[in-house]
Amino acid sequence: MTSTAPLPRRPATPLPLAAAPEVHPPPFRLPGEHFVAALLWLALGAAGLVLTAPQLAAGNIFDPRVFAVTHCITLGVITSAIFGALYQLFPVTMGRAVRSLGVAHLTFWLLQAGALLVVAGFWFSSGAAQGTGWVAVGIAAVLFGPNLISQSLRAYPDPVVGRYIAAAYVAFMAALGLGSLRIGETLGYWHVDRLAMIASHFHLAALGFASAVAIGVGSRMLPMFLVSHGFPRWPLRWIGPLGGAGLAGFTLGQFAGSRGITLLSGGLMSLAGCLYLYLGLEYFRRRVRRTLDPGLAHVAAAYLSLAIGAGVGISLLVGRGGFSPRVWAVYGLLLLTGWLGLLIVGVLYKVLPFLTWLHLFGPRMGEGPLPTVADLTRPAWGWASLACLLAGLGVMVPAIGFGLGAVARIGAIAFALGVALVLAQAGRVLRLWYSR
Amino acid sequence: MNGAISQELEAHRAEAMKELRRVIDPELGQDIVSLGLIYDLVVTGSDVMVVMTLTTRGCPMQGPITDGVRRVLSDLPWVETASVQLVWDPPWTPERIRQ
Numbered sequence: 001m002t003s004t005a006p007l008p009r010r011p012a013t014p015l016p017l018a019a020a021p022e023v024h025p026p027p028f029r030l031p032g033e034h035f036v037a038a039l040l041w042l043a044l045g046a047a048g049l050v051l052t053a054p055q056l057a058a059g060n061i062f063d064p065r066v067f068a069v070t071h072c073i074t075l076g077v078i079t080s081a082i083f084g085a086l087y088q089l090f091p092v093t094m095g096r097a098v099r100s101l102g103v104a105h106l107t108f109w110l111l112q113a114g115a116l117l118v119v120a121g122f123w124f125s126s127g128a129a130q131g132t133g134w135v136a137v138g139i140a141a142v143l144f145g146p147n148l149i150s151q152s153l154r155a156y157p158d159p160v161v162g163r164y165i166a167a168a169y170v171a172f173m174a175a176l177g178l179g180s181l182r183i184g185e186t187l188g189y190w191h192v193d194r195l196a197m198i199a200s201h202f203h204l205a206a207l208g209f210a211s212a213v214a215i216g217v218g219s220r221m222l223p224m225f226l227v228s229h230g231f232p233r234w235p236l237r238w239i240g241p242l243g244g245a246g247l248a249g250f251t252l253g254q255f256a257g258s259r260g261i262t263l264l265s266g267g268l269m270s271l272a273g274c275l276y277l278y279l280g281l282e283y284f285r286r287r288v289r290r291t292l293d294p295g296l297a298h299v300a301a302a303y304l305s306l307a308i309g310a311g312v313g314i315s316l317l318v319g320r321g322g323f324s325p326r327v328w329a330v331y332g333l334l335l336l337t338g339w340l341g342l343l344i345v346g347v348l349y350k351v352l353p354f355l356t357w358l359h360l361f362g363p364r365m366g367e368g369p370l371p372t373v374a375d376l377t378r379p380a381w382g383w384a385s386l387a388c389l390l391a392g393l394g395v396m397v398p399a400i401g402f403g404l405g406a407v408a409r410i411g412a413i414a415f416a417l418g419v420a421l422v423l424a425q426a427g428r429v430l431r432l433w434y435s436r
Numbered sequence: 437m438n439g440a441i442s443q444e445l446e447a448h449r450a451e452a453m454k455e456l457r458r459v460i461d462p463e464l465g466q467d468i469v470s471l472g473l474i475y476d477l478v479v480t481g482s483d484v485m486v487v488m489t490l491t492t493r494g495c496p497m498q499g500p501i502t503d504g505v506r507r508v509l510s511d512l513p514w515v516e517t518a519s520v521q522l523v524w525d526p527p528w529t530p531e532r533i534r535q
Contacts, residue, residue, distance in 0.1 A: 224492040229530050288530040357462050365504030372465045
């Protein structure tokens with residue numbers, strides 16, 4: 001007895017079975033500890049921003065405390081969040097599991113200890129702390145590669161994403177390598193052009209590493225959360241090669257002191273950035289969920305920061321007015337806290353409640369009425385955090401640009417208030433997780 | 437006789453489809469039938485096989501949703517085995533959503 005009468009929307013084509021390998025995500029503790037660390041680093045970074053905002057407005061971008069806050073964001077927030085997201089993403093969406101959970105936990109602690117030492121080393125001007133910290137971060141990075149990144153090139157079913165992540169890892173190692181050049185210089189082993197080193201190091205970290213991961217992982221995650229369909233895939237094939245070539249050329253141009261190479265490669269990076277902004281716009285434009293929740297609104301705000309940051313970057317590239325540290329400070333702020341910071345907050349607003357829902361209610365699916373993922377959060381807190389973060393950036397950016405230290409600090413306080421709300425929201429969700 | 441069997445199968449099929457509406461996508465807040473994720477439902481005696489997709493390939497909800505499908509179908513008194521075949525071709529598109 002068989003009934004196979006077609007359903008109203010039965011597809012006309014044959015139905016091959018899904019060939020996705022069964023790979024289970026790691027226990028929540030692994031990505032969870034990374035996400036919690038990233039949020040704590042965000043709080044520390046926001047506090048540091050309050051203290052150093054006047055320095056930024058004064059154009060003292062080489063102040064060791066400014067470096068401390070910068071590395072709070074890059075190593076603490078961004079790298080912790082990226083490592084955690086990759087540990088979670090790979091098994092579920094890429095069909096590849098982390099090789100060793102033990103090594104993964106080890107890289108976490110090495111990264112945290114290293115970042116803490118680096119930040120403290122900058123803040124308290126301790127070369128020994130910095131050196132030890134960089135060694136720990138370096139070991140964490142080296143271990144992370146074979147444990148997870150080598151899996152990315154065999155990622156199923158989307159090798160493009162795997163290539164972005166592998167390329168990001170190369171940029172991460174290159175950024176660390178350039179950082180070590182500076183250590184060698186400090187110890188008197190060699191001389192490097194400080195501006196060239198910092199400019200290259202910054203772009204490799206912010207664009208080559210963090211943004212490449214955001215592009216690759218985001219190409220899976222954002223359409224999933226927005227329920228976007230019909231967006232073009234071709235920009236993904238160009239953004240990586242254009243951005244990668246641009247970044248390599250930019251680094252070469254900086255160290256060779258060639259304005260021509262810098263201009264050309266900066267142009268390639270700008271083109272890649274524009275293509276990515278177009279793709280991001282398409283993700284949002286072609287979404288089925290018309291109403292944005294607070295998490296996705298943070299992501300939209302991140303794209304806006306990227307667009308403004310790209311504009312500032314292009315003005316720095318083509319400008320002939322000489323070195324302008326305040327504009328560099330604005331550029332760094334827009335890319336690190338605006339683009340990457342807001343993006344991470346937005347993604348965590350989606351991922352933490354989602355994983356908590358899976359933990360609490362996933363096994364009960366179909367048993368009866370269950371809360372939705374949105375029910376686990378307080379949207380009002382999410383909107384309030386977005387308002388504070390945007391107000392903070394909106395005040396800080398012009399204040400730093402015009403050299404208004406006190407106003408920049410007020411903006412930083414608003415930003416810190418937004419971060420406090422993000423932490424409160426995350427804390428609420430995590431309490432739910434541990435409630436059962 | 438055949439007509440009676442056919443009627444019974446259709447009734448089972450309709451009943452199974454109704455049960456599938458109890459499986460709600462927690463992110464979108466909509467059931468999997470309304471979302472158009474069910475491509476086919478094959479009833480063979482006391483066996484039910486659901487051919488379905490997800491909104492995104494590699495969706496983290498894959499396990500809970502397919503488990504939920506098996507669970508709600510197993511609740512039916514006439515079902516002995518409930519299975520799920522996950523397919524990606526043709527891919528899900530928003531046009532499949534039924535409000």
